[in-house]
Amino acid sequence: MRQSYKAKCYSLKNLRILLWGVSGVGKSSVAYEVSCALKILYVEGDNFHTDQAKSKMADGIAVDDQYRYKWIKKIIDDVSSKNGNFILACSAIRCKHRLLLIRELAINHSFELCAFSKTLTKRIETRKNHFFSKSLLDSQLKDLEEDSFSKKIMTENLTIEDVTKIVLELCD
Template structure:
């Protein structure tokens, strides 16, 4: 696989996606996006009421994120995206667009336009106990700690043939970022 145009920092709520993603983007000089900023208001209200999102809620949001990634990468900008991306299907949508399938070209002769994002998935993994402890300390976030179990229930950790690396959240922030940066140098 070619060097990634984007890094997806994924994991359940409270795993450190936004913190790790923003730090990586800063160190790499890449653009940073937090997927939470792109949730429609209906999704935010649902989560604030303690109702887990379903696929119908997530797919339009993921398609929007795919379009953002594709736009930036097409203009030569590398991107770090912090996004839960709990299911393989969700990661496929981030890479290829709606339903994980490449969109068809609108104009004849434009079919060769890239529609897939070269993505390295960085999976921040940790135990329920460790991550729930972090969530209980977090203030002012729309995702209540009570929804964490639903995220673990939904989680499909990345596996081959996905282009991914797993990093434990039990490590320090500097160790996590150093591990990811070392892996990028090898790509």
């Protein structure tokens, strides 16, 4: 089944996808699956956080907008140095940061993944080896800014495979 999606989506020139949302919505898992299906570069936004920021977040201390801007710029600098199609998994909870990513990286598909707070908390609690403290979820939800240009996908009762299929279909 993935082959048919690959044939449709991969024919798009400059396929550049942003998957964003708060912690626990499935950004990393879905982005990985989409990258495998389309054979495109997978960029994980969490890999650009400093060790200091990861420690702060593990301790339940939220990063501020000044830090977020520097983090977004690091992602842009790295991805800009590469050619070709990609999918970026990144919280990008502020609209101004998404707009910067979209403009600087010529992103042509933006998807907000979302779920209910209770579900997000459960997902965060079951993750292993991740720095994000569940105590920060409320802070992220408070800081989250919606937009009118991203396609919204509710991941609440869907599997990673279901969400991947939706993203692939919407890229067509």
